[in-house]
Amino acid sequence: MAVILIxxxxxxxxxxxxxxxxxxxxxxxxxxxxxxxxxxxxxxRIAGHRARRGTDWIEREVPLDLGEVLVASDGGGARLVDCLTLWLSNLMHAERDWEREVSALAAALPRLKSPVVFVTNEVGLGIVPDNALARSFRDAAGIMNQIIAGVADEVEFVVAGLPMKLK
Structure with a gap:
């Protein structure tokens, strides 16, 4: 099993x-x-992603219950979660406890059998946002990325289409 964060x-x-x-x-x-x-x-945007991937993928649309879907789909092919930052945004918008949800996801990952590749955005490299909501999201994304990177087997940072291995 592999957990990869990109x-x-x-x-x-x-x-x-x-x-x-x-x-x-x-x-x-x-x-x-x-x-x-x-x-x-x-x-x-979604149509563009689908066209690029082709039709050989099994697709699951999961705006909120990510951990449950990863457990339910375990034992099959590798899973690509695209993306964690949209999931975080969905959780925050639904007023769910994102810290608890991220912690539960991180705790479940080592128990999975099938590989999981996560995509996430690095949102903390720009200017400090000018409003509290944007700052809260930026901070939450940074915390979430640190937690998932901590349990990941591999972490890559992609710049201009070029991957850099961090872990």
């Missing part, structure tokens, strides 16, 4: 890299999507 900025090539890593494992890959198509622009 992080980087927006449009850095994280998802493409994660797809390649998942395809390297045996079995039919599972794509766990945390995004919701709430507007036309997000619908187009």
């Amino acid at each position: 992080t980087g900025g927006a449009r850095s090539g994280k998802s493409k890299r994660a797809e390649m890593r998942v395809r390297a494992f045996p079995g039919r890959p599972v794509y766990v999507a945390t995004a919701e198509a709430l507007d036309a622009e997000m619908e187009a």
Whole structure:
């Protein structure tokens, strides 16, 4: 079993890299999507990801209950979770206890049999946001990324489509 965390900025090539890593494992890959198509622009983004991946993936749409889906899909092909920061945003918007949810996810990962590749955004490299909500999200994302990186077997940082191995 492997837990791989792939992080980087927006449009850095994280998802493409994660797809390649998942395809390297045996079995039919599972794509766990945390995004919701709430507007036309997000619908187009999701369609672009689907077109790039092709039709050989099993797809699960999971805006909130990520841990449960990973446990339920365990024992099959490798799973790609794209992405943790959207999942975090969904949790915060739903007013769920994101710290408890992230801790539960981190605790469950070592017990899984099938590989999991997570995509997450590194949001702490820019300027300090000008409002409390954005600062809260940035801080939560940093904490979440540290927790998942701590239990991951591998961590990669992708810049301009180039992966750098951190762990």
